[in-house]
Amino acid sequence: MTGEGTHGVIGEETHGEVQEVPCDATGTGVDDGTQDGTYESSREHTREEVGLKSQVGIRVKPQAEDRAKHQAEDRAKHQAEDRAKPQAEARAKTLAEAQLKTQAQTREPYLLECVRLASDGTGVGYIDGLVTFVPGLLQGETGLVRIEERKKHFLRGELVKVMKAAAVRQDPPCPVFHACGGCQLQHMNYEETLLWKNRWVQDALARVGKVHVRVEPVLGMDFPWRYRNKVTLHRDKANASSGGKPTRGNAAEGTGTQAVLGYYQNRSHTTVAFHDCLLLSERMNSWIRAVSRVIDDFPGIEDVTLRESDAGEGLFLIKDSRSGKGSTFAVKRAFFPEVGSALATRAGDTPLRLWGQETLEVSFLGVHFRVSPLAFLQVNYIMAEKLYSLVRQFAGLTGKEHVWDLYSGVGTLSLIVAGCAHDVYGIEENPFAVEDARRNADLNGFKHVQFLQGKVEDNLPRLPLRPDVVIMDPPRAGVTAAVIDHILRSRPGKIIYVSCDPATLARDLSRIVRGEYQVSLVQPVDMFPWTRHVETVTCIVNKNR
Template sequence: MNRQIPVQKNQTIELHIHTLGHDGQGIGRYEDFTVFVPEALPGEYIQAKIIKVQKNYAVGKLLEISDNKTASLRVDPLCGIAKRCGGCQLQHMDYQAQLLFKQQLVIDNLERIGKFKDIQVHPTIGMENPWSYRNKAQVPIGSTDSEAGLISGFYAAKSHEIIPFDSCAIQHSQNDELVLAVRKIAEKYGVSAYNEKLHKGLLRHIVVRTAFTTNEVMVVIVVNGKSMPHQDKIINEIATLSANIKSICLSINTKKTNVIFGEQTKVLYGSDKIFDYIGDIRFGISARSFYQVNPVQTEVLYTKALEYAALTGKETVIDAYCGIGTITLFLAQKAKKVYGVEIVPEAIEDAKYNAEINGITNVEFAVAKAEDWIPKLSIRPEVIVVDPPRKGCDQALLDTIIDMRPKRVVYVSCNPSTLARDLRILADGGYELKEVQPVDMFPHTTHVECVVLMSRVDK
């Protein structure tokens, strides 16, 4: 017999929130039926309006919190649009509580998906100042009702509705200022906003990158076309906005897609790169380079990865998914030889360039799928490091790692669920999960990075 669902759409209910879901929403039980309520926090008694009903759960909108039972971990968001913008899901939550939530999120995934027990998951390493930490702003552009009027902002949660804003609490202030200034210059010269539904209009995104250690800035204008009207005048005005601007690029993206950058990038002013440091290592960053957006915590993350690699100067190391060589070059400081492999050709060109400008010669890079390339090496690495995208490692790569039998595997992850899945495969293949270190790379969001050490069990 099918159980009757105890709630209906538009119904208002009273609910006790007992925990948080993986997306940061409060979870309560109404007549033993699960209800998710964004912005609600554990310990709160609330009133919620049901806005969505499914077979096994419902989603509610927070209407009111009982005044005398408000959770002690609730704080006022610093950002005025935090409730509407989809960028920060946890600004209403005390920062220390956020760190505990992320540690528990990792533990829950490892236990539920990975079937691990009694794992050593250290407390999440947070930031002393968890604001203004992002070095890159990627801001979509929309239009106003007035002719040639433009708006810039972030998308509302689970939509492509632009929530206008002039400043973001987690962005470097220079990024905010330049996005606003570039938008006004484009507006002055009548540049139209791109309409993704109609696939018409020109200006899609304004992207600004600030290197934290050098203060160098790159501005990338993403357009649905091959040029802009009054392009020379626009670029000249942008170049005068700040002496820190070292590069202005045009990204040509004429496809009907949600991908931000196009495949062709033109340098319109200055260099094709800006430069930043992580620790003592200098990195050249081009328009499409993947470079961690929180440089302060990136150094924490990579230092922990280096610690887990436990290098003495005699080891051969493989860095799969090496990108522009960030972790590779960190490892090279302590290893005999490091091989980096990445499927994106432009990233490998950047990696080789970064090795050259730092005078690091004990590295070798290849453009290939890691699972295809690694078995062809006539070496047996002592350590393999992986830092995959959110989807985790390919099964073939995990099989290759198990076959190569390195002493240690250091896994850097941005997704606890795929991390747990992959660690179970490695554990079944002869590796022991030693310890896990969560790092808060993205304060006030539900995202968390982890560094994991696994050691081979000799049989």
């Protein structure tokens, strides 16, 4: 499965902010000892004074009480100052960082050589001994870089000009590539993107997981364009609040009109409009233009999700913040005759059908599926089918095996392997997906497949049989330690792990291979060409079975 992930170099520097915790942050420590010493000295002095003045009959008790009172007040004052000191230092540090940032932005560009790419596709070099991240710079290139952000352990720069270009550099075909956050790798040729994805998987396994195995070449696409079957577009917030009048800079490329729907810009919630996204089919792009023409009439629309079936049928899901006359519930099919189905939803609500079917119909490897709008499905039909074929091949089922499918979604992997298994048990937390999975099992006539709804760690004890094969396709966060421990206690013959994040895959493999398991095959799949993301299918075998 996929989703958004973190930016950074796996196992090395990160893009995260480094926070310093001030020493003696509680206001205690050295000062307490100093105050205790001062108090002791004062007390000895008081004793001597009492002895002397007692000899001449002077009352000293009020004076001693005054001194003790003043000392107590001084201690309280110093302790309050000590407690306030870390906050004052933090404010000063924040101000200093802001001043450095302003200074860096006005400074002349640096000449920087890129030595490698981080796992998010960002170029990596060094300035004044600090690792520097520069989007758009490729390995072996030299560029003029202006520092945008300074942190204690790293810098972030903007590429001003490429002075020495790499042979693999190409002009990005997309006109909004540099502004849009959807793709990160269009400035290099496709074969080079596959090589880097292979390296990122290899590095993650070795550095994060300490797993040293061969990683197969990435399985790529013959035509790496027009592959996405799903897209979510965001309405520009300024447009929504101003009655749909577009803001400056949101003009769609190639048209004389203003658009209000787009992708999010990288590292922000600013929308980037487009006329033709090269990752979407021409049909989907035409649907987006149709929505853009009438969206001003529906100020409640926040997000729009479009899905396309493998047969070219469309499903339109609208996220609406309003109800009543101005809501998307008043949308008429006449506005979008090209889209076969439409549903609307508000936060937490079950989607309401506006017209057409409530599900999208697709097929993989001869198995048919109906998918509801809020259920997960791989966004690339061509590569998804290749991935599913790999899983079935790695499982090597003979018809006698008991199979667990964890994080089973709408039942794609469960039902694709069901024809060669004795029985299959799937576990999925998303209730919409579980409903789809049960309906899909009935649709394909699989009576020996069951699905449980809920968290995997909660439902594993409910499974009745020891598995021969465990299939896992978790979200980007990976698998919890509790799930891994339960699987290892069950001692399956094979574990097939489908991952969308090399770092969490490496972490989980390091837990799995400590005992009687070993990695036999790692096969990356380019599910998302031109982006930093990569799917990886890993086959893990029990050495004792």
